[in-house]
Amino acid sequence: MRENNVETTREAKPFQDLAKWATKAPEGETLISTAYKDKVSEDLKFVDNTPGVHKPDPILVADHVTRKFGGMTAVDVNHFEIERHGITALIGPNGAGKTTFFNLMTGFDTPNTGDWRFDGRDMAHMQPEKVARMGMVRTFQLTKVMSRLTVLDNMLLGAPVQPGEGMFRSLIPGLWRKQERENIEKAEALLERFLLIKKKNDFAGSLSGGQRKLLEMARALMRDPKLVMLDEPMAGVNPALKQSLLDHIMSLREEGTTVLFVEHDINMVRHIADWVTVMAEGKIVAEGQPKSVMNDPAVIDAYLGAHANIDLGDDAVLDLKESEEH
Structure with missing residues (x-):
């Protein structure tokens, strides 16, 4: 019933408007359905907080990788x-193996051993472009944009249907012009959503x-993915844009998209993650709901730092450190 409500809501409200609904409804309107969040929270409530634990409805399953x-x-x-429709955070120190x-x-990259399945389909040894076509897309820690193409052209590269790409088809505009217009409309809607519409004709290298x-x-998002994997989405982002980016990630869940992200901003992880997985030295060493993982003394000390929750600008931290050393 809840999922049907989500579908109805999504039809009534254009997807590019969802970002403003994620945490606070616009004045005079009611908050958008959080059916996916509610479902994921309820399902994960009964899952043990142990490394490698099985989930009720996994979309990605990896073994012996x-x-x-x-x-x-x-x-x-x-x-x-990874639980379907959830937001999973993958955290750990630098060099833990997350990327x-x-x-x-x-x-x-190619593993030495292991296999994994996405939405029930074997994905081991599949080429990146085929992985994307299957509905699993990722972003990079160091962004990969075409600097000498415009922002709009960068967006159009991500469109899944490009009938005009072939040499002979390109000579017959009637075969691809309608689809090209649809791709541009979708790209502009997404740029509007991500506050980049005014930059659409600028070179991406100027951003x-x-x-x-x-x-x-x-x-x-041009591919309407089932799973989005974000590698440190907050790294290098102006603080003024961080809340907007948080809202975008949460709105993805309410569109039915599963999110897996790597992040060092622990406050962000606490705020939006449904589930947290901790990696260290290439292994999964802890899993669980954010509160339980963040409050685990072993995890805090070994992977987040003993003073992860303390303002490092506070002189009291220095006094505390000196007392610990003595």
């Missing part, structure tokens, strides 16, 4: 699952680091 570089093991994941794991799942992050996320 390893990646070695010489004598160093970068990834050694025995079992990993390498992303690369393996999306076909940008700030934060704007490039927004462009990359918007381009990923």
Whole structure:
């Protein structure tokens, strides 16, 4: 029943307007349905907070995935699952293997061992472009935009249907002009949503680091993905844009999109994640709901730092550190 309500709401409200509904309804209107959030929260409520635990409705399942570089093991994941329609955070110290794991799942790197399934289909050893066509798309820690193309052209590169790309078809505008208009309308709607519409005719290379992050996320949504994998979406983003980006991520869930993201901003993780997975030295070392994981003393001390929740500008921290040393 809840999912049907979500579908009805999505038809009544254009997707590009959802971002403003994520946390606070516009004046005079009611809050959008949070059916997916409610469903995920209810399902995960009964899941044990143990590494590699099985989920009620996983969209991505990985088993025995390893990646070695010489004598160093970068990834050694025995079992990993992502709950459908949820927002899962993958956290851990630098060098934990998070980005390498992303690369393996999306076909940008090849594992030494292991297999994984996306929405019930085998994805091991599949090329990145085929992974994207199956509905699993990712963004990068270091943004990948075409600097000498306009922002709009960058968006159009992500469109799944491009009938005019063939040499002979391109000579017959009647075969592709309608689809091209639809692609442009969709791209402009997404740019409006991500506050980039005024930049659509600018070269992508002229954008700030934060704007490039927004462009990359918007381009990923051109494919209407089932799963979006965001590699440090907040890195380099102006603080003024962070709340907007948070709302965009939460609105993805209410559109029925599953989100997996890597992030070092622990406050962001607490705010939006339904489930948190902790990686260290290539292994999954902890999993659970944000409150339980963040309050685990072993996780805080080993992976987030003993003073993760303390304002580092407070001189009291220095006094506390000195007393601990003595």
